[in-house]
Amino acid sequence: MKSSRRKFLKLAAVSALGLGAGRIGFLGDAPAGAMDIPTAADYNAPREAKHWGMAIDTTRFNQELVDTCATACHTQHNVPTIPGKKGIKWFWGANFEESFPTEHGHNLPEDVEHRTYPLLCNQCEEPMCVRVCPTQATFKRADGIVMMDFHRCIGCRYCMAGCPFGARSFNFQDPRPFIKNFNPLFPTRTRGVVEKCNFCAELLALGKMPACVEASGGALIFGDLEDPESDIRKVLRERFALRRKPDAGTGPSVYYLM
Amino acid sequence: MIEKALRGSPRYWGLIIGLLCVIGLGAGFWMFQLTKGLVVTDLSRDVSWGFYIAQLTYFVGVAASAVMLVLPYYFHHFKAFSKMIILGEFLAISSVTMCMLFVVVDLGQPQRMLNIIFHPTPNSVLFWDMIVLNGYLFLNLIIGWTSLQAFRNNMTPPTWVKPLVYLSVIWAFSIHTVTAFLYAGLPGRHYWLTAIMAARFLASAFCSGPAILLLLTLLVKRLTSFDPGKKAIDTLATIITYAMCVNVFFFLLELFTAFYSNMPGHMAPIVYLFKGFDGDTTLVPFMWTAAVLAIISLAMLIPYKIRQQGPALVTALILLVIASWIDKGMGLIVAGFAPNPFEKVTAYLPTVPELVVSSMVFGIGALMLTVLWKVALSVRAEVEGGNISMVPPKPE
Ligand code: SF4
Ligand code: SF4
Numbered sequence: 001m002k003s004s005r006r007k008f009l010k011l012a013a014v015s016a017l018g019l020g021a022g023r024i025g026f027l028g029d030a031p032a033g034a035m036d037i038p039t040a041a042d043y044n045a046p047r048e049a050k051h052w053g054m055a056i057d058t059t060r061f062n063q064e065l066v067d068t069c070a071t072a073c074h075t076q077h078n079v080p081t082i083p084g085k086k087g088i089k090w091f092w093g094a095n096f097e098e099s100f101p102t103e104h105g106h107n108l109p110e111d112v113e114h115r116t117y118p119l120l121c122n123q124c125e126e127p128m129c130v131r132v133c134p135t136q137a138t139f140k141r142a143d144g145i146v147m148m149d150f151h152r153c154i155g156c157r158y159c160m161a162g163c164p165f166g167a168r169s170f171n172f173q174d175p176r177p178f179i180k181n182f183n184p185l186f187p188t189r190t191r192g193v194v195e196k197c198n199f200c201a202e203l204l205a206l207g208k209m210p211a212c213v214e215a216s217g218g219a220l221i222f223g224d225l226e227d228p229e230s231d232i233r234k235v236l237r238e239r240f241a242l243r244r245k246p247d248a249g250t251g252p253s254v255y256y257l258m
Numbered sequence: 259m260i261e262k263a264l265r266g267s268p269r270y271w272g273l274i275i276g277l278l279c280v281i282g283l284g285a286g287f288w289m290f291q292l293t294k295g296l297v298v299t300d301l302s303r304d305v306s307w308g309f310y311i312a313q314l315t316y317f318v319g320v321a322a323s324a325v326m327l328v329l330p331y332y333f334h335h336f337k338a339f340s341k342m343i344i345l346g347e348f349l350a351i352s353s354v355t356m357c358m359l360f361v362v363v364d365l366g367q368p369q370r371m372l373n374i375i376f377h378p379t380p381n382s383v384l385f386w387d388m389i390v391l392n393g394y395l396f397l398n399l400i401i402g403w404t405s406l407q408a409f410r411n412n413m414t415p416p417t418w419v420k421p422l423v424y425l426s427v428i429w430a431f432s433i434h435t436v437t438a439f440l441y442a443g444l445p446g447r448h449y450w451l452t453a454i455m456a457a458r459f460l461a462s463a464f465c466s467g468p469a470i471l472l473l474l475t476l477l478v479k480r481l482t483s484f485d486p487g488k489k490a491i492d493t494l495a496t497i498i499t500y501a502m503c504v505n506v507f508f509f510l511l512e513l514f515t516a517f518y519s520n521m522p523g524h525m526a527p528i529v530y531l532f533k534g535f536d537g538d539t540t541l542v543p544f545m546w547t548a549a550v551l552a553i554i555s556l557a558m559l560i561p562y563k564i565r566q567q568g569p570a571l572v573t574a575l576i577l578l579v580i581a582s583w584i585d586k587g588m589g590l591i592v593a594g595f596a597p598n599p600f601e602k603v604t605a606y607l608p609t610v611p612e613l614v615v616s617s618m619v620f621g622i623g624a625l626m627l628t629v630l631w632k633v634a635l636s637v638r639a640e641v642e643g644g645n646i647s648m649v650p651p652k653p654e
Contacts, residue, residue, distance in 0.1 A: 084302075085304065086303065097601065101601040133382055134373075134385045134388075136377050152377070154371055157364075158440075160303075161306060161441075161444060161447065162446070163446065164445050169303055170303065170306060173297040249445055
């Protein structure tokens with residue numbers, strides 16, 4: 001019932017877009033590099049997986065690359081730029097101590113200490129945010145992606161209390177005036193709802209890779225964790241990887257290659 | 259019986275009008291919050307719940323505390339509480355209402371609030387909290403009103419009330435347990451992640467709630483001819499004393515677990531509260547005030563000689579209410595969020611709009627309480643003779 005409702009909405013959106021394929025001028029200028037409005041045909045070859053996951057090659061990350069990926073993500077999803085403690089972040093960077101507080105790493109190798117680690121929602125296997133949400137506005141898809149229905153969220157912020165990774169942001173005010181590059185192909189939010197990274201589910205549906213993965217130049221490896229032949233499984237077999245806060249028991253799908 | 263609320267002394271009407279003004283002012287600020295969003299609060303990405311949710315937590319305790327009268331009265335036939343029991347039930351009604359209003363003013367999208375009912379989600383504790391709070395409200399409304407009506411007509415309450423009363427006793431424990439479960443069980447929040455959370459909640463409820471009830475009752479006793487009886491006052495004071503001892507004991511258990519184990523995650527929030535963490539000492543003065551007041555109140559409550567004297571009792575109760583309010587209505591929620599998941603602290607102190615909106619909710623609670631108590635006391639005066647219109651009590 002629920003999934004059929006969502007399928008219907010998706011189909012409806014696709015056909016609406018398909019009928020009106022072309023450029024919708026009145027929506028304003030899309031950011032440079034934004035794609036054309038997809039048609040129904042574009043949804044014929046979605047990227048699918050049993051369990052989407054991400055491996056982050058932390059050796060390649062510095063603040064600059066984090067910023068590049070964050071900009072790609074935030075532009076794709078109309079994430080507003082709000083300074084200060086009420087800000088909204090889908091993709092951001094932090095030092096080792098903040099990223100892995102439960103490791104209490106002392107006397108770390110210098111390069112490990114000086115990397116900037118990209119942070120985003122871990123798309124957990126046992127997501128606490130889904131467990132606590134009273135309206136099912138936060139839900140987990142069969143392919144492991146933890147999604148948000150911005151129209152159902154009542155803004156109780158229980159998910160923010162539940163997430164052990166600080167991966168969620170709340171729209172304390174109308175975000176629209178703070179959007180730098182407006183992407184007409186992704187909705188904006190209203191005030192009073194929570195938001196977070198969605199693994200670019202909307203791009204996967206079009207057969208594309210997530211925006212940050214595209215922007216990372218190979219430093220982010222994205223793929224099916226349940227397929228032993230996938231790139232992500234190959235790299236996880238070869239290199240040592242950490243997951244954040246394993247003691248929280250949420251089972252992150254994001255791996256940090258050290 | 260409600261017509262009893264419509265006749266009252268100038269002082270009664272003055273109080274009503276005063277409360278309406280407070281409510282009106284707060285409603286104005288709430289409108290402001292509705293148009294601007296929760297940006298008018300000091301909440302942040304890190305401290306995502308604050309003053310509103312803390313008040314919910316505190317007043318759930320006040321509501322649950324009615325059971326401290328109901329239980330001895332119905333289970334142990336402790337008749338001395340007969341005059342106060344209705345006051346406790348009506349206090350519970352107004353407290354639960356305030357709790358629910360605090361959730362509403364805290365929502366980012368209050369107009370979507372019914373989504374909780376349209377999409378029932380049994381895995382979310384908030385869903386169960388809504389159920390138990392509403393249930394408790396209705397139980398107390400039905401029981402309180404029916405018993406009062408029976409009393410007025412000089413009859414024993416109908417037999418179907420009895421099972422409801424027993425249910426309400428269990429229910430009272432459930433509202434505070436479920437509210438504690440809102441916090442306990444979140445893996446990232448060490449201050450809340452403790453099996454004793456629900457027990458601590460109940461202990462603090464059973465001292466602070468009856469303390470507020472007793473203070474209000476003593477106030478009414480002063481202003482009107484209503485007298486709950488010395489035995490009732492003494493017994494309630496004893497209950498409060500025991501509950502406060504247990505409350506403090508439970509907190510000491512938390513200290514032992516955190517500091518003997520030396521686990522950084524468990525120590526950090528307590529260090530934050532009493533010493534400051536990551537350079538932030540916002541709550542330190544408050545928490546030490548709470549600790550000192552708690553000790554003084556216990557020192558005054560434990561010796562029976564001091565406790566049974568009116569002025570000392572009132573002072574001790576006021577100190578106890580302040581201490582428990584700082585602990586639960588300020589420290590508990592913020593320390594759950596500080597340090598945040600990155601072991602950093604983001605400061606939080608309620609803003610003026612937050613406080614004024616809260617005073618709207620307090621005002622609504624106080625208004626309901628005034629009207630309900632007025633009805634209850636008028637009925638009592640009508641049945642037993644005497645009047646409650648501000649006649650000073652007869653000298654004993
Ligand atoms: S990281 Fe947080 S928001 Fe993301 S799925 Fe896990 S619990 Fe939910
Ligand atoms: S804020 Fe929204 S998404 Fe988060 S728990 Fe509440 S309803 Fe669910």
